[in-house]
Amino acid sequence: MKKNIFILLIETMCVFLLASCSNADTANKELFSGYEFKKLDEGNRPVYNSLDELENECDIIVVGTFTGDARQDEVYTYEESFGKDVLSFIISQNDIEVSKIIKGNVKVGDKISVIQLYGTVDTKFMTNSNLTPMLKDDKWLFFLSESNGDYSGAYYCTGDNDGRYPLENFSYRKTALTDNENLGVYNKEDFREDIYKEILKKYDLK
Numbered sequence: 001m002k003k004n005i006f007i008l009l010i011e012t013m014c015v016f017l018l019a020s021c022s023n024a025d026t027a028n029k030e031l032f033s034g035y036e037f038k039k040l041d042e043g044n045r046p047v048y049n050s051l052d053e054l055e056n057e058c059d060i061i062v063v064g065t066f067t068g069d070a071r072q073d074e075v076y077t078y079e080e081s082f083g084k085d086v087l088s089f090i091i092s093q094n095d096i097e098v099s100k101i102i103k104g105n106v107k108v109g110d111k112i113s114v115i116q117l118y119g120t121v122d123t124k125f126m127t128n129s130n131l132t133p134m135l136k137d138d139k140w141l142f143f144l145s146e147s148n149g150d151y152s153g154a155y156y157c158t159g160d161n162d163g164r165y166p167l168e169n170f171s172y173r174k175t176a177l178t179d180n181e182n183l184g185v186y187n188k189e190d191f192r193e194d195i196y197k198e199i200l201k202k203y204d205l206k
Contacts, residue, residue, distance in 0.1 A: 032133070033176040035125040039186075040089065040117075046159045051198035058143040058158040060104025063167065063205065064096030064112065065139040072119045090119025090126055093154060094134040096142065102203060104144075113154040115147060125177060130161040130190040132178050140184065141165045141205060161190045167205055 048054040055061065070092040076085040098110045106112065116134060118127035125133075143163040144155035157163030166172065166182055174181040183191040199205075 031135075031173065031175040032120070032125050035120065035123055035176065037177055038124055038126045040126055040128045046162070048159055048162050048192075048195070051195050051202065054143050054158060054162055054195060055103065057145070058103070058163065059146045060106055060112075060144050060155070061102035061142065062096075062098045062104065062106060062112070062144070063100035063102075063139065063141050064098045066134050066136050067095045067097050067111065068136055070094045070116075070119075070134050074119065074121065087121060087126075089117060089128060090121070091151070092116050092119050092134065093151075099139070100205070112144070113151075114142070114144065115151055115154050115156050130185050130187070131157060131164055132175060132181065132184050132186065135173055135175070138172060139167055139170055141167060141199065141203075161185050162192055162195065165192075165196050165199055168200070 046057070048057065071094070073091045073093070075088045075090065077088045078084070079086040093113055093115045095111045095113055098106055098108055098112060101108065114134065116131060117129045118125070118133055120126075127133075141164070142155075143158045145158045145163075146152075147154045147156055161184075164184055166184060172181040172184070178186045180186065180188050180191070185191045
């Protein structure tokens with residue numbers, strides 16, 4: 001049921017894309033230095049109580065490296081109280097190259113598109129996610145679920161911050177948005193330390 005709620009959120013956002021979209025290249029932009037950070041409403045999302053639960057809910061589990069800068073869709077809808085179209089949300093999309101498979105019908109070397117609910121507009125960085133932005137050459141362990149609608153064939157991190165974890169001994173780049181670059185979250189309390197401990201015991205990530 002919880003998974004269905006999160007999928008519904010993603011699908012609803014994809015439907016809104018029919019209203020008005022513009023594409024932009026969201027390059028690292030000096031790792032977002034000088035951007036005003038704005039956290040948007042997360043909505044409902046699933047929370048998994050164990051690694052087993054997370055494994056069962058996701059479609060694929062892979063180690064992958066972001067291969068380029070993110071592509072961004074800005075979605076605007078008419079807001080009657082303002083009398084004009086206003087920004088509803090932003091979807092960023094990037095490709096990862098798979099280097100290790102733990103679950104799923106994928107192969108080493110495959111490229112998979114991953115979507116995340118964040119983006120930049122003017123000097124603002126806006127996000128619906130607890131995960132930090134996708135940065136070229138960063139490598140993570142991903143628990144991914146397949147998307148539907150306009151983003152059919154792409155994937156999103158299962159349960160948002162439940163679905164992406166760091167690799168030991170990998171040096172992650174610090175962004176201006178977080179002091180937790182090695183965890184990949186804005187706030188340390190959003191990192192699933194309990195599941196990560198299970199991961200390190202169960203998986204060989206070397």
